[in-house]
Each structure stands twice: as structure tokens, then as C-alpha cells.
Amino acid sequence: MALKSYTTNDWQIREDRFWVNFFNTLSGVRSSVLIGTSSEIGIHNLAIFNSLVHLGANPPLLGFILRPTTVPRGTYENILKTKEYTINHISEKMVDAAHQTSAKYAEDESEFKAVGLTPQLSEQGKAPFVAESPIKMRLTFQEEHLVMNGTRLIVGEVQEVLLNDALLEEDGSIKVANEHLIASSGLYHYHTFQFSKKKDYAKP
């Protein structure tokens, strides 16, 4: 298999959109999730993100990337003001509605209603869960890191997790493949995935 080499010279001479798609998909697949927030006056905001990263288990920290050009600013503003948000995994049957949250709706319009998903309120927080999501969690904002290109790493601590407990293995692992979640690459491509194998802790 002869691979072709692309270098900085290539992405300086072709049209921008080509390389935006190229680099958006280059990092492979990852989970797509819906982030739910509430404004101070109670308007529910929902936006799709595909940049979730595990940061640590004790305390349980998750990060996600806010990109300045593509991001609905409502999510960021609500997180800074209310200090909380929900992260909701997306199953196959939710894909079309979830993708539709990336459209630019007016600030006083809730994406839940616009795309046909159901806000589910928690007893503890103001940020809404997505009722249709099979695995979801509520986080409190902890810190943010500004990256050189203007993107931000948003760090939150998990306060509550909602899932079907039949998904749990004895060792605590969650069988995520059992919920028919989707994995995205870039902003437009969605994939299904299946469990293949579990490996042991590796020793030399």
C-alpha cells in the first residue's frame, strides 16, 4: 500500500474548505454528545460536541473543546454563569435531532423544542438532561484553558451519572456499545460501533 504524503505546502495552496474537512476528520472517530445548559432566566440550551476527553477518575473530571468559530456561544455563556451543564450520549435513533442542534437558532429559542428532544430536569441542578439519552451526567464547571488558536478546554467535575445499571461490568466498566451510541468524525459523518474485545492490563 503506497501512502501519499501531504505537507504544509499542500494546505497552503488549496482552497480552505477542503483542508478544514481534512483536518476535522483526521483525528478519527469519537463520541458525539449533547451538552445541556440553562440560562439564568431558564431558557434551555442544547448543543452537539464531539471533543469529549477523560481527564481523571478521582475526582472524576471530563473535558471538552469549545471552538471559537463553530460553537453556539450560548453553551459557554450559560456554563460561566450557572457553573453547571449536562453531557448526554447520543444513540442511533437520536442522531438526526442531535445533529440539528448545530443549526444557529435565535438566542431566546430552546434547541430542545426546535429539534424535538425532551428536557429532563434534575432535582439537584438547573441544567437539563436529554430525556431520550441512555447515558448522561451532570457536571460542575471547574476551570478553562485557552489554547493558542482561541479554542478552550473546558474542565468539569461529574456530580451525577444516570444510566441503566445492567450496563455495568463487575469491575465498574460501562458497556457503552450496548446502548447503540454513535461515533462521529468531523462535523458531518456518523458511525455505529460494536464491541470487539477486552484486553488485560499489559505486562512486558
Place this chain on the structure above:
Amino acid sequence: MALKSYTTNDWQIREDRFWVNFFNTLSGVRSSVLIGTSSEIGIHNLAIFNSLVHLGANPPLLGFILRPTTVPRGTYENILKTKEYTINHISEKMVDAAHQTSAKYAEDESEFKAVGLTPQLSEQGKAPFVAESPIKMRLTFQEEHLVMNGTRLIVGEVQEVLLNDALLEEDGSIKVANEHLIASSGLYHYHTFQFSKKKDYAKP
């Protein structure tokens, strides 16, 4: 479907390992990749990471998370000293070898040889690619961000990408599913994935 709620009270009273696995798998699937580096005296290092995030297309920036407890320190030290590294996607037939790089080998031992993968040198840099990888890239280190729990976000700029150009769509998107890459959740679970659908830019 009645979901069970787990809260901070739960993860303070059960044994640690359970919650480490729980939170490692909670974020769903993501690409697993092999990061290749070279020490100053030319020993090749290879380590598996599952925390790749897209940060931007212009300039092309990718990030990954170095966790203080699980990470082979060789990768981090080599990146700081040589300022370069490769990121290599993992196909299904490479999974066992790729997972085995997570074993703690001696500092003067190359994981390439230990696990049976082939270093492939670039004309431009010292960091080795993985010959068996179907999609791979060379990056230069740009900056790092220290997160509250001691993990680091490492930011690099893509300098070169090697792939089969038959993977490219007209708009620049890479058909990553065509290379039978794997997606992991947590440190032990591997999944296969298939392309499902491509959506359009969403409008209200």
C-alpha cells in the same frame, strides 16, 4: 427504561478500582492512536493514547491528554526534548501489538521491537512512524496546559500526513471507516465501527 442515578456519595464509598473503570469508560468511544517519539540518542518510543482531540484546521492543531499515573514518561520527555512526535491510527489487525505498548518496558528498550511493530523513518524528522499504520502524521510540539489534577493537554501542529489518497472525499473529508480502524473505551475495551450516514450543514 428506568435509569439508575449514581452520585458523589456512591463513588466515595466503593472501592477505587471500580470507579476508575467506571469513569474511564463513561466518556464513550474514541480513536486509539500510537504516538511515536525518539530520544536524543535515537531510541524509538511508542505508546498508545486514546485522548486525541481536534483543536483547529488553520493552523492544523491536534491535542492529546497525558495522564500522570498511566503515561509512559518516555513519550513526554522525548517530546519536550526533540519537539516532535508522530500520531499513528490503529487498524484492527494492529490492536494486540498496540495495546501491548502500554506495558512498562525498560527505558532503553524500544516498544517497536518489544511488540513487533516496524519503525518507519521520515526524511524530515527523527520521530518514527509506525509502518503498519494506514493513516499517520508528524507533528511539532507547540504548547502544553497543566490541568488541575496534574494531567496535561499537549498541543501539536501537523506538519505531514501520510494516507491512501483513495480515502479522500471531494470535499477533503477522510473516510476513516474504510481503513478498519478501532475505537476504544477506557483502557481495555476495543470496538470496530462502520460508516452510517453523512449529514449536511444544519440550518434552522
